[in-house]
Amino acid sequence: MAVDGDFEDFVRERGTALLRIAWLLTGHHADAEDLLQEALAGLARHWDRVSGEGSPEAYVRRALHHGAIDGWRRRAVRPRVVGEPTGHEAAVGDAFEDTDRRVVLRDALMRLTPRQRAVLVLRFYEQHTEVETAAVLGCSPNTVKSQTRHALKRLRELAPELAATFEREEATS
Numbered sequence: 001m002a003v004d005g006d007f008e009d010f011v012r013e014r015g016t017a018l019l020r021i022a023w024l025l026t027g028h029h030a031d032a033e034d035l036l037q038e039a040l041a042g043l044a045r046h047w048d049r050v051s052g053e054g055s056p057e058a059y060v061r062r063a064l065h066h067g068a069i070d071g072w073r074r075r076a077v078r079p080r081v082v083g084e085p086t087g088h089e090a091a092v093g094d095a096f097e098d099t100d101r102r103v104v105l106r107d108a109l110m111r112l113t114p115r116q117r118a119v120l121v122l123r124f125y126e127q128h129t130e131v132e133t134a135a136v137l138g139c140s141p142n143t144v145k146s147q148t149r150h151a152l153k154r155l156r157e158l159a160p161e162l163a164a165t166f167e168r169e170e171a172t173s
Contacts, residue, residue: 007047010056011040018060024121025068027110035071039063061126065118065136101162108158116151119144 015036022032022039039060043050050059109117115137122133123144130148134141155162 004047004051006051007044010051014057014060015040018057018064021061021121021126022064022068024109024125025064025118026071027106027117031071035064035067036060038067062136065122069114069118069137104159105155105162108155108162111158112151112154116147116154119147120151120155123148 018039019032019036022036023029026032026035042063043056043060046059047056050056109120112120118137119133122128122136123130128136130141130144133144137144
């Protein structure tokens with residue numbers, strides 16, 4: 001299969017952001033790389049059609065979310081427990097005090113159910129509406145609302161020191 005130059009440009013421009021999303025969904029760097037590679041392979045097979053529609057990033061994001069959910073369903077165990085080395089480096093220029101907050105948040109996120117984590121990533125990281133999130137996950141907007149509510153409640157229990165962050169996020173959604 002010959003790869004189009006536009007496809008290579010897309011991967012070069014958006015690859016890092018897409019890998020970050022995959023990492024948020026899997027919680028493990030190697031799994032995130034595998035997930036993204038599978039999504040990009042699917043995009044490469046359908047590049048002419050998808051790029052003609054003008055939505056290659058939406059295609060990859062949907063493939064990431066569906067791939068992550070399919071992976072959770074196939075596994076007999078939950079996603080990896082936080083505390084394993086992830087290979088995820090903090091961004092340059094991050095304040096030291098934010099590092100502790102991110103670690104606590106990451107630990108709490110990894111203890112949520114896969115569906116709850118996916119809802120939070122879509123709603124608060126990718127800033128999708130409830131309707132858009134429902135479309136990506138293949139469920140109703142009411143399911144997104146209840147999963148968001150349950151996930152935020154669980155995060156407040158797991159990381160009470162971040163409760164103000166969750167309230168601010170919920171108010172802006």
